[in-house]
Amino acid sequence: MKTVIVYNHPYEKSFNHAILEATMRGLKHSENEIDLINLDEDKFNPVMEKEDLLGFVRHSAVDDQAVDYINRLQNADNLVFIFPIWWELMPAMMKGFIDKVIFPGGTFDYTKSGYGMISKLSRLKKTTVITTMNTPKALYRMIFSNAIQRSLIRGTLKKSGMKNITWLSFNMIKSSSIKRRTSWLVKVEKHFKNI
Template sequence: MKTVIVYNHPYDKSFCHAILESAKNGALQAGYQVDIIDLDRDGFNPVMTGKDLLAFRNHKAVDEQAIAYINRIKEADHLVLIFPIWWELMPAMTKGFIDKVIFPGSTYTYTKSGYGMNTMLTNLKSTTIITTMNTPKLLYKFIFGDAIKKALIRGTLKKSGLKKVKWISFNMVKASSEQSRKKWLHQVEKKFSNKK
């Protein structure tokens, strides 16, 4: 069994990095092979070029790094995305990863009508998104429109055919106590050590 973790944060002392370590440790305790895609360390280029857009139309990815990521995710039983929320959205590298890796002909196909989608990630049993932000949960949901839920979960992952998608949001991180952060990290490690 394999867990692929897609991680995006430029600072290795961040709380996101601590979450990454907790998720990895939990998955290893559960006996999973863990493959970490570190977008920042890889120097991933998130920009969709003209060639990428033509490839999207032709349903054949051309970005070599994106193709390598696609192949790694196709081997996964569980997919995890870890990133901070900046200005109510994901960072550019995460958005670029979505644009270049959730790709027609590679990770999904269209139904006959052209309106629906079927996933090609047939090994995936679940997808978990873990985010950090400094915005209060209710403010993010009701004032800023729950952008991650609407755009990433519903508008991308579920739309492209993924079924079991869960979101863990850690809010008010900057104002949180060290005790709260330790508790959160323990919860993450426990969640992944119990994964089936």
């Protein structure tokens, strides 16, 4: 089994980094091959340039880094996204990854009618999205309409044909205790031990 992790956080001592380490521990326990895409370390350019938009229309990515990422996703049995929620959505690099890598001709194709999408990630069995935020869970759901659920999970991943998607959201990070954070990390590691 091969798991591709798409990780976006610029600070290596962040709680997101601790989540990344717990994820990798769990995956190693379940003998997964891990392919880590670290957008910050890769200095990924998230901006959709004119050439990228033309590539979208032609169903062929042009950004060399995006093409590499697409190829890596095509070999994934499991896909994991780890990132913080800033201003109720993902950071720019993660949004740019979605724009430039979840791409027609690479990760999905359109149905004959042109209205639906079919995943080209034929090996992919499971996708997990792990986020952190300081907004309380109920407030994020009621006031901000679960923006990640709407834009990323339903509006991108499911729409482009991915199935079996799980979202693990860890809220109120700044005010959380060490004990609570430790329990969250145990939960993450256990989740990936069972994949």
